Amino acid sequence: MRRGMGTADGWGGDRLVVRASNQTTERILTKDDLLGYMQSGCKPRSRWRIGTEHEKLGFNTADNRRINYEQISNVLRSLERRFGWQPIMEGDNIIGVKLDGQSVTLEPGGQFELSGAPLETLHQTCGEVNSHLYQVKAIAEEMGISFLGIGFDPTWEQEDVPMMPKGRYKLMKSYMPTVGGLGLDMMFRSCTIQVNLDFESEKDMVEKFRIGLCLQPIATALFANSPFKERKPNGYLSWRSKIWTDTDAARCGNLPFVFDEGFGFERYVEHALDVPMYFVYRNGTYVDCLGMSFRDFMEGKLPSLPGVYPTMDDFESHLSTLFPEVRLKKFLEMRGADGGPWKMICALPALWVGLLYDEEAQRQAADLVADWSRDDRDYLLEEVAKTGLRTPFRGRTVLDLSRDVVEIAKGGLLRRGFDEASFLGELENVLDSGVCAADTLLHKYNTVWNQSVDPVYAEYQY
Template sequence: MSAPPKAGGLPITSKRQLIEYFEAGCKPRADWRIGTEHEKFVFDLRTLHTVSYEQANGIGAVLRGLQRFGWQPVEEHGNVIALTMDGCNITLEPGGQFELSGAPLRSIHETCAEVGSHLQQVKEVGGELGIGLLGMGMNPKWPREDTPWMPKDRYKIMRKQMERKGKLGIDMMNRTCTVQTNLDFASEADMVKKLRVSLALQPIATALFADSPFTDGKANGFMSYRSHIWTDTDPDRCGTLPFAFENGMGFERYVDYMLDVPMYFVYRDGEYVDAAGQSFRDFMQGKLPALPGEIPTMGDWSDHVTTAFPEVRLKRYLEMRGADGGPWDRLCALPALWVGLLYDDQALDAAWDLVKDWTAEEHAFLRREVPKQALHVDFRDRKLQQWTLEVIAIARAGLQRRAALDRIGGDESGFLNVLQEIAESGKCPAEEKLELYNGRWNRSVDPVFVEFAY
């Protein structure tokens, strides 16, 4: 959502260019990489309050402090709103959620090294400023009106449009955190197969990572309230993409979907032009009300692609978007799960065999029920917990066959152990916190900022 805009590029004169944009993502297996993105809440250690951009120990100070490690600033209207270094970006979500968009890496071992280095740097700066970091799917304590907004113009446009749509879009923007992984594909057919498998199995990732049981300091009745929020955010740009399972699915069909997604903005001369609700199809004909007579560039298309938020998003790679944010070990576990399933042909075939006869109604059922019940959902003839154990076994075998080894000869399958423990117990992270909340925490969420902070 928050990557720097990509203004410029060739003018768009045909739909074929939009299809070729996605085709350019096809890579030989040797060039497949793993990108991991994770968001954290930043809070004042003394008050537990979400910090603003401007306050002395706020987000702006964190961004300035991190530059000692070689990060280069990206500014908007004189404010540092992002950092960049060696293929990585540090960006801000609307409510100050702090995000690392990692570099494309070869293995989960490299991913974990990247995550560890980032957290070490942020903790060093945070320790000096008296702030802490929390990985969960939903801010457990602070209500919407107490959450500060970051000084980024695109969020002003998005906020207004969100308020016109679903009831929970503002909560999505400023009170949720996720971890996601971005993976490559070899061809159009490979993309379609991976998209279908990952869409079908996204509820299993949601259940394993479910960690947002509190809202405004109280239990909210969900295991992953973050996931539920997306069901009432903006129906024009969210969801499970039922068309992806239909005959004829491919790059062109996804282009058609994106052309039907209403626009948010156009970036021109360092400014965001409000085009909320307008049509990219009209833009291609020079009929965009916000910029009459202009036609879009490929940079405009690249920006527009980032404004759809389905459970799995196609760019020039596939983004897995179903998981709540969490602690360090789960930040490494998410890419391990999806790499194990999607980067080994035998595992991908096994995963497809598992889900290929699931109906659209069953996909919708899982999307609706998993945020409430996590691994306890009854699906077909068994609990989702049993399906999840089977999926983890497929992923583990895929990672073992992949045989990406660390310096002491270990493969990547060990990163799944934390998920194995969750699946075997049937208890997602949210349930662990709810037991504490109803027990020794005495129905207070404040201890989460101590016991589960980074």
């Protein structure tokens, strides 16, 4: 699923680790420990970093079918041999590689994900993306495979997608249909770009969290790139965004309590304790804890692990199974964008860094959304997936609002002083034309592609 930066340690700060055996811990965790873990994410501005993640669909160039685990493992082993990456193993299976704070890992359907290192500037971030895509492309071409930059598989049904051999995915596959109608689409066929950002204090975290939740639909509209499903238009510009509204209400959505007076780290910890669990990882095995309570786990009362208490690693893992539009760990994850071409991968961190890493830009963004209601936020989340930049909003359109947002971000980047504003260029092109990637795909589908989605594989591969 959508994990943070590969390993949370890369963001600095000390982790409390309580060592676990099969039945006991050295010390039982308290809620204060969990709160302290969240608070340890606060960093001075000089230590703020940028983490970018992106997923892509691997396919065979001969027939456009999704690549299988054997092919993916060959790519991972080639990254290891040729470029010095270190393997990440689960049992006998290689499930990823890591190098210098980066990791390459697998989503349930083999979506290939780069979780980038925490970096200081957007130039470093885009350089990291370019290096990764160069390495993967060099390996993939020799294997007769390639990777597609899009938000949702345009062709294959779920049963055509091979499941990766990771224990957590088997559990989640059985659980998803019990809590929502589109969770399996999320697992096996969707792709996203994500940016992870730091905060200075609890107050700063709260303001960034609120801005992020309000403006996530703006990112969805600008990056919308998933209009096809099983070879036909699906009625949405961002089917990936729609998927999250029917995946699991207990762990997804806009989190209205973030806007309550007094919201802070403690309230988010309370929320996390109430979200049903998926699993506990013990001795190389994922233990089925589907629907169970982390509160019970804190008291040693899990039915599947009686007398066993959680470690901080368990809490970290549990946090990674929460999927709101903005997710809090020891940093904030902005999760509203569809996967796309490499220039859009660089544009997403540019948008959010511009908005949230400059004091004046953050103030302007907070003022922009200050009087938005819960109905406003919920409306945008639902409607933007369908109508994107054309969505009406408070007497204007989301296109108008997006122009304001990108202008604020541009000012923020200019004031940062790293010559980063050019990374907003792709978004400025979208705003100038009023046309997002999904609009372009649909136009091509209905004209030069003669209502076929097959050309997308040639035209939109990395």
